[in-house]
Amino acid sequence: MQSQSHRFCVAPMMEWTDRHCRVFHRLMTRHARLYTEMVTAEAVMHGDRARLLAFSAEERPLALQLGGSDPAKLASAAAIGEALGYDEINLNVGCPSDRVQEGRFGACLMAERELVAACIAAMKASVAIPVTVKCRIGIDDQDSERDFKRFIDTVADAGVTTFIVHARKAWLSGLSPKENREVPPLDYGRVYRLKAARPELTIVINGGVETLEACREHLAHVDGVMLGRAAYQTPYLLAEVDRAFFGSDAPVPSRGDVLRCLVPYVRGEMAAGARLNSITRHILGLYHAQPRARVFRRHLSEHGVGEGPGIEVLLEAIALAEGQSEDVRALAFAAD
Incomplete structure (x- = not known):
């Protein structure tokens, strides 16, 4: 075999x-x-x-x-x-x-x-x-x-x-x-x-x-x-x-789950000097064909480039994509 x-x-x-x-x-x-x-x-x-x-x-x-x-x-x-x-x-x-x-x-x-x-x-x-x-x-x-x-x-x-x-x-x-x-x-x-x-x-x-x-x-x-x-x-x-393809019975993560799990990695990389968009450019297609895909991509593309943006831009994009109304600061606290 x-x-x-x-x-x-x-x-x-x-x-x-x-x-x-x-x-x-x-x-x-x-x-x-x-x-x-x-x-x-x-x-x-x-x-x-x-x-x-x-x-x-x-x-x-x-x-x-x-x-x-x-x-x-x-x-x-x-x-x-x-x-x-x-x-x-x-x-x-x-x-x-x-x-x-x-x-x-x-x-x-x-x-x-x-x-x-x-x-x-x-x-x-x-x-x-x-x-x-x-x-x-x-x-x-x-x-x-x-x-x-x-x-x-x-x-x-x-x-x-x-x-x-x-x-x-x-x-x-x-x-x-x-x-x-x-x-x-x-x-x-x-x-x-x-x-x-x-x-x-x-x-x-x-x-x-x-x-x-x-x-x-x-x-x-x-x-x-x-x-x-x-x-x-x-x-x-x-x-x-x-x-x-591999016979796994592990739960399939939601898109939001994937991004929330990514947040600690992004924090660590940014603390080491990485720019936010060097990471978030890879996630733009995550909500492909979903109702809020465009607003997710637009938020990251318009607010996540250059040297200034911090982790809050990603957290805002997650909230927008997931249709959440929580305050971004509360979401950021939960992600720590």
Whole structure:
């Protein structure tokens, strides 16, 4: 029986899935696997690790996604990640942006499967935690099913047992990263066939998945599902994940419960120098499709930016969204 460790995952997304976002998501699901934004091996080795790699214990299980193509540097970065307490190291072989290609990492590496295998072998030799790969189904004109199979077989031979596959190919020139998430057609069947051909591998499907019902349909064919934009833009769907996919019988928190649990974290981060909107920007979609969603978003967007706003702005937004009439100071006192 395959492990359920990757049954439901939230995708690594640049500018989005930072540590504040992950703490927020974790308040709704204890079991989903979360991922960092991509961090280059060079940045891990030489950058500000406290800023780039710090995380809270409650975020786990948590994977560190690395970008790079130098086996020795990736091995060193992976060892640093393991020492810091990450549960998994994931190699990005799927990002199509020009900046990533210039650094010789991301989706362009699908054309260099032997190099990817060498990177994986070096990383696995340096850590005891799992090393996984996130890739596309192909790139440019190298997009046949045979090309995809060769890539998977070569990298699996290096020791990877878990592949997260974005079910679109990537065009390395002519399309923006945003267009590469939308324009190339989805081919879920190719990912399903990979799982059927390599049943011993853990295969996680990604790309265009927007609902928990769609997740259930995919799980009839693969081992796991990874949500990206849907998990970020409509985050409250995460509140049902543990019951739907992990057999949990814990109560599903309300939106208000989630925010009240977030308040102590926000207080602590602001006391350490964080700006309110660096955290609240991640929660704007929490009341999506709810009657007071607009007033919630507007209050945070208009009153929560810059250096001045304090925790009271968040408390006011909670009160507005929940239709409460209590004095904000009383609500603030209760949240202490």
